């Protein structure tokens with residue numbers, strides 16, 4: 001009997017995704033960021049266009065993104081564009097997203113650009 005319970009508990013633990021509590025970076029991006037940055041991260045979301053004086057960043061631009069450190073990206077997301085001398089059109093997300101969620105977004109941005117800081121392709 002105890003053995004069965006143990007097996008059930010182990011199965012449950014294995015089936016439970018680690019990020020059940022925190023969504024993946026991709027899921028977060030597709031909830032909060034795609035409207036401006038586009039679902040592929042190229043900066044062409046439905047909000048982007050001529051009415052925006054500054055266009056959303058193309059997160060697949062490896063050359064540009066490699067020039068940015070993870071800390072700068074984190075800060076831009078948490079505190080908004082002006083915190084890194086960028087446009088106010090990039091909103092701050094610190095009130096809505098936890099540090100863990102922002103870190104996942106930074107990691108997802110690195111997936112999108114297929115780059116890392118200081119390593120331009």
Ligand code: HEC
Pocket residue numbers: 028029032033034035036037047052054055056057068072073076077081084085086087088089090091093105109
């Ligand atoms: C309302 C539109 C809008 C939304 C929503 C938005 N952004 Fe932005 N974002 C912008 C604009 C516009 C810029 C360009 C700012 C500039 O270059 O001055 C930008 C720039 C950035 C940058 C680049 C900062 C840099 O160093 O150049 C990052 C990183 C970023 N956004 C991440 C995100 C993430 C992650 C989300 C979702 C949590 C998000 N953005 C949601 C409009 C938006």
